[in-house]
Amino acid sequence: MNTKLLAAGLAFLASPALAETPVLTVLTYDSFTPEWGPGPAIEKGFEATCGCDVQYVTAGDGAAVLARLKLEGAQSKADVVLGLDTNLTADATATGLFAPVAAQPNTLPVPFEDANFVPFDWGYFAFVYDNTKLTTPPKSMQELAASDLKIVIEDPRSSTPGLGLLMWVKAVYGDQAAQVWADLADNIVTVTPGWSEAYGMFLEGGADMVLSYTTSPAYHLIAENDASKSAALFDEGHYMQVEVAGKLAASQQPALADAFLAYLAGDEAQAALITTNWMYPAKTPAAGLPKGFETLIQPAKSLLMSAADAQGARGAAIEEWQTALSK
Amino acid sequence: MANRAVQIGPAFWLSLTIAALILGSAAMLALRAESWALAPSDWAALRFTVWQASLSALISAALAIPTARALFRRRFPGRELLIRLLAAPFVLPVVVAVLGILSIFGRQGPLNAALVALGLPPLSIFGLHGVVLAHVFFNLPLATRMLLHGWQAIPSERFRLAQSLGLPASAQFLHVEWPMLRGQIPGILAVVFLICLTSFAVALTLGGGPKSSTLELAIYQALRFEFDLGRAALLATLQFVLCAAVTLASARLTLQQGFAAGLDRPLALRPPRGWRLAGDVLIIVLAAVFLLAPLLAVVVKGLPGLANLPNGLWEATLRSLVIALISAGVATAASLTLALAATRSRFMELAAMLPLAASSLVLGTGLFLALRPFVTPEAVALPVTILVNATLTLPFLVRLLLPEARQLQADYSRLTASLGLPPATVLRYVTLPRLARPLGYGAGLAAALSMGDLGVIALFAGDSGATLPLLVQRLMGAYRMTQAGAAALILVTLSFGLFWAFDRIGSRYADA
Numbered sequence: 133m134n135t136k137l138l139a140a141g142l143a144f145l146a147s148p149a150l151a152e153t154p155v156l157t158v159l160t161y162d163s164f165t166p167e168w169g170p171g172p173a174i175e176k177g178f179e180a181t182c183g184c185d186v187q188y189v190t191a192g193d194g195a196a197v198l199a200r201l202k203l204e205g206a207q208s209k210a211d212v213v214l215g216l217d218t219n220l221t222a223d224a225t226a227t228g229l230f231a232p233v234a235a236q237p238n239t240l241p242v243p244f245e246d247a248n249f250v251p252f253d254w255g256y257f258a259f260v261y262d263n264t265k266l267t268t269p270p271k272s273m274q275e276l277a278a279s280d281l282k283i284v285i286e287d288p289r290s291s292t293p294g295l296g297l298l299m300w301v302k303a304v305y306g307d308q309a310a311q312v313w314a315d316l317a318d319n320i321v322t323v324t325p326g327w328s329e330a331y332g333m334f335l336e337g338g339a340d341m342v343l344s345y346t347t348s349p350a351y352h353l354i355a356e357n358d359a360s361k362s363a364a365l366f367d368e369g370h371y372m373q374v375e376v377a378g379k380l381a382a383s384q385q386p387a388l389a390d391a392f393l394a395y396l397a398g399d400e401a402q403a404a405l406i407t408t409n410w411m412y413p414a415k416t417p418a419a420g421l422p423k424g425f426e427t428l429i430q431p432a433k434s435l436l437m438s439a440a441d442a443q444g445a446r447g448a449a450i451e452e453w454q455t456a457l458s459k
Numbered sequence: 460m461a462n463r464a465v466q467i468g469p470a471f472w473l474s475l476t477i478a479a480l481i482l483g484s485a486a487m488l489a490l491r492a493e494s495w496a497l498a499p500s501d502w503a504a505l506r507f508t509v510w511q512a513s514l515s516a517l518i519s520a521a522l523a524i525p526t527a528r529a530l531f532r533r534r535f536p537g538r539e540l541l542i543r544l545l546a547a548p549f550v551l552p553v554v555v556a557v558l559g560i561l562s563i564f565g566r567q568g569p570l571n572a573a574l575v576a577l578g579l580p581p582l583s584i585f586g587l588h589g590v591v592l593a594h595v596f597f598n599l600p601l602a603t604r605m606l607l608h609g610w611q612a613i614p615s616e617r618f619r620l621a622q623s624l625g626l627p628a629s630a631q632f633l634h635v636e637w638p639m640l641r642g643q644i645p646g647i648l649a650v651v652f653l654i655c656l657t658s659f660a661v662a663l664t665l666g667g668g669p670k671s672s673t674l675e676l677a678i679y680q681a682l683r684f685e686f687d688l689g690r691a692a693l694l695a696t697l698q699f700v701l702c703a704a705v706t707l708a709s710a711r712l713t714l715q716q717g718f719a720a721g722l723d724r725p726l727a728l729r730p731p732r733g734w735r736l737a738g739d740v741l742i743i744v745l746a747a748v749f750l751l752a753p754l755l756a757v758v759v760k761g762l763p764g765l766a767n768l769p770n771g772l773w774e775a776t777l778r779s780l781v782i783a784l785i786s787a788g789v790a791t792a793a794s795l796t797l798a799l800a801a802t803r804s805r806f807m808e809l810a811a812m813l814p815l816a817a818s819s820l821v822l823g824t825g826l827f828l829a830l831r832p833f834v835t836p837e838a839v840a841l842p843v844t845i846l847v848n849a850t851l852t853l854p855f856l857v858r859l860l861l862p863e864a865r866q867l868q869a870d871y872s873r874l875t876a877s878l879g880l881p882p883a884t885v886l887r888y889v890t891l892p893r894l895a896r897p898l899g900y901g902a903g904l905a906a907a908l909s910m911g912d913l914g915v916i917a918l919f920a921g922d923s924g925a926t927l928p929l930l931v932q933r934l935m936g937a938y939r940m941t942q943a944g945a946a947a948l949i950l951v952t953l954s955f956g957l958f959w960a961f962d963r964i965g966s967r968y969a970d971a
Binding site for chain 1: 498499500503504507565566567583585586666667668669670680682683684685686831835836921922936937938940
């Protein structure tokens with residue numbers, strides 16, 4: 133009896149080694165992995181070729197992912213970090229935790245030169261609203277601030293859209309940014325830790341507008357056949373986001389991590405990302421964008437700080453934002 | 460003498476451990492704070508913390524006065540039950556209450572529906588008023604029970620005397636009731652203020668931005684959002700100093716146990732009729748609706764979700780039960796040891812009260828900084844949560860036990876000494892049976908509080924490894940409200956169930 137138990141125990145302990153399926157751990161944000169997100173399709177597609185097991189670990193929104201990585205440091209079990217953006221890459225590189233990766237071809241509207249990261253999609257930040265309830269949306273940040281509209285935004289310390297909005301206001305208004313935030317303060321219903329919470333709250337009727345992307349209405353149009361959501365076009369331009377993934381230097385599976393990043397930048401994953409992450413692909417597939425994307429607003433002017441500028445501006449901009457909203 | 464040494468031994472080491480844990484954490488934090496310069500947003504968090512705690516204390520106490528007075532002088536069916544229910548918020552998990560409050564006062568709730576129907580603009584629950592509303596929900600019942608005790612402690616002859624002298628109601632209030640209130644109110648204000656100073660889960664769920672961030676929340680954000688260890692340490696040091704100062708300042712105020720049992724006595728006199736009766740009815744109905752509607756909403760919202768339970772629910776439930784049972788066991792054993800020793804040593808009592816100066820996030824951050832070089836926070840999430848919960852419930856438990864432990868000491872210590880009984884025999888046949896009631900009650904409190912706690916676990920837990928309160932909070936964040944409701948219903952059932960079971964075991968053992 134005891135020997136049987138012992139044998140069973142040994143077999144149990146040994147089974148992972150016997151199975152020999154390597155595990156690739158991907159640290160990402162929380163809206164990547166649900167059944168409606170890109171996670172399952174990417175996992176299935178990559179596992180079909182890699183002979184490995186892809187496991188996701190989430191840690192809130194994109195900026196919280198970076199905080200999580202700093203917390204874990206070199207002990208992190210993650211092989212790949214997915215979901216930072218160019219506002220965070222300089223800070224991420226400075227941790228020394230990332231390893232250089234092979235560049236992948238892309239069709240981004242801006243040049244991308246960062247040896248440590250592979251871009252996988254991009255988009256423009258925008259305030260999304262219900263066009264059946266709001267007929268004349270604001271045309272600028274200042275118009276929004278002057279209105280009675282209630283908005284929900286994300287925290288720039290934990291969320292990449294939240295940080296993007298901070299950079300957006302900074303890029304347009306420069307030294308006047310603090311004043312714009314002070315004017316916006318009475319429009320903000322709440323500040324959520326991440327995009328999922330904010331978007332969920334908007335859909336539940338908790339606010340008139342939510343900080344999201346110009347591409348968000350495509351989800352409602354294509355997946356739900358619902359044309360009631362629109363993104364407000366701001367004359368002053370829209371800040372861009374380029375989302376990236378990188379490989380950790382301490383990864384036990386560097387070859388698998390490289391293969392995953394190449395897969396992520398390839399046609400299959402890129403096509404899946406368009407209609408699961410609802411962003412523009414880093415490399416537009418030969419077939420072009422799905423029908424419905426032509427209805428989306430096109431910003432006349434796109435704004436984006438370089439990674440180094442964003443890193444330099446971030447700390448002061450967060451402090452300015454906190455101070456303006458604390459009053 | 461030998462007996463005494465044996466009993467003091469463990470208590471001595473225990474009190475040293477507590478002192479090391481609390482003061483060590485504080486020292487750790489002070490050392491790790493890289494700069495002592497507070498940013499404007501840190502000042503804002505400090506100001507908001509003090510401001511919301513002051514408002515919560517004042518509003519809870521102000522509303523408790525008419526509520527307790529109405530409950531004191533009226534008799535009606537269900538009064539006993541209502542008074543019992545006033546003790547419920549103390550063991551109610553904060554996230555569950557927040558979920559209930561959101562469904563009543565939130566954007567989609569009946570209150571805003573009524574406002575919109577009347578052509579008024581809807582009210583937002585997020586920010587200062589949401590935080591204060593939730594704090595009043597928790598502390599109004601506590602304050603009411605404390606005041607009800609106060610009213611019942613006034614000798615009924617005084618009321619009769621005042622009436623036979625023909626004093627008008629206002630003069631009776633001024634000369635009979637006001638002296639009691641003047642004695643009670645400062646203690647109530649201090650207790651509620653102190654509870655609200657360390658508010659985390661309420662600010663996390665209802666705060667809504669930098670304008671309404673408490674220090675506890677700012678500590679969490681500095682660690683989890685920015686991974687700024689220096690700032691987290693600075694904020695935690697600030698929080699510790701604040702709580703320690705308030706605890707010391709209020710130590711002289713005599714605090715009554717607002718949650719003790721036994722609140723019924725015959726009426727001293729005929730209650731006033733006319734508009735005062737109408738007023739009392741209105742107050743009791745409003746208070747009952749304010750307290751019961753959110754609880755009812757949790758049940759109503761949670762029931763349909765039970766058919767479609769979220770992933771990871773049972774693992775989270777098991778984790779929470781393990782935390783609740785172990786920390787209740789540890790806290791009960793530690794509080795018994797300290798309470799028995801405290802009957803002979805002021806130092807032990809002081810050590811037992813020391814955790815009042817700390818908070819969940821202060822201890823959590825201290826342990827986080829101490830353990831991080833050696834282990835990942837995720838790996839120690841459960842033991843740390845158990846340790847912090849047991850430590851923070853200790854002062855309540857020792858206060859519950861101390862009066863009866865003193866009584867026991869006075870009545871039996873000579874007797875047992877003259878028989879020369881070994882300590883184990885004394886514990887088994889003398890101490891435990893006589894302290895069973897407060898021990899059971901205290902274990903119930905500790906279990907329920909640990910079951911529902913959402914504080915330090917938020918700091919340590921990773922993607923997996925959530926407890927039930929953390930799961931409810933995450934589901935709420937994801938706006939999966941039916942699933943959040945179902946998980947909340949299970950959480951509140953288990954919290955109340957644990958409390959009831961331990962309390963019951965204690966009473967049974969005492970009666971046997």
